[in-house]
Amino acid sequence: MTDKTALVTGASSGIGEATARKLHALGYTVYGAARRSGRLEQLAHDGIRPLAMDVADEQSTQAGIDRIIAETGRIDVLVNNAGYGSYGAIEDVPQDEARRQFDVNVFGALRLAQLALPHMRAQRSGRIINISSMGGRLHTPLGGWYHGTKFALEALSDCLRLEVAPFGIDVVVIEPGGIATEWGSIAADHLKTTSGSGPYADQADAVASSLGSEATARRSSPPSVIADAIARAVTARRPRTRYAVGFGAKPLIRLRGILPDRAFDTVIKRATGIRT
Secondary structure, eight states: OTTOEEEEESTTSHHHHHHHHHHHHTTOEEEEEESOGGGGHHHHHTTOEEEEOOTTOHHHHHHHHHHHHHHHSOOOEEEEOOOOOOOSOTTTSOHHHHHHHHIIIIIHHHHHHHHHHHHHHHHTOEEEEEEOOGGGTSOOTTOHHHHHHHHHHHHHHHHHHHHHGGGTEEEEEEEEOBBSSSHHHHHHHHHHHHHSSSTTHHHHHHHHHHHHOHHHHHHOBOTHHHHHHHHHHHHOSSOOSEEEESBTHHHHHHHHHHSOHHHHHHHHHHHTTOOO
16 A cells, blocks of 8 residues: 555644544555644654645645655545634625635635546546535534535535546545534634624524533544544445544434424524524
């Protein structure tokens, strides 16, 4: 496996860090990418190649792929993990922030896929692993722009899977549930800043409390469960198209497929503490 190369974005912490370590342990040459390159020092110490990259910047992504090809001559696995949750009422979120949410979570991921695909096609092999969320299959209040990015990523992944299959390339979607990372606290902070006052303040207080509660933290799964699912997707002869893993992912996605819209709305409002 030592001749195979993987790029993992958002590798400075959480799911990305755990995935970079997992693929390195499997024998891949792993590039761990992050905007905050200083946080990659420990990964570098452990044999993972650090790569400063802002997935929303064209020059940065192009330079990253160029470096990987120059140093290894190939790219076998792309794990599009970089992303964040921009929470706030749809009415309140400024348009520049809404665009940045799509730039990072959607356009950054698909641009990296565009840059990697010519090399994967030349090899007649490759795996593109897009980290979506159970939030790409269901909805919660005050998360509209975030959910929009994940729904979009799911659809684009499905289309891309069909397009690249003739070239021996697989596209896999990972749908994490509740995971013990910085994501929840960052989303809660965005929410309080954006909608913590005004007409949506009561909802914002309830949802922010849910995102950052100790009970939520206790129930959340460790990032390693996602890294393990990615490892299965990368090494399987015929990977599944989707892996729903982590706290709540499978039951909530299943429930969304069964319940009518308004019934599911009620379930979600109760779960997030919003009074009806």
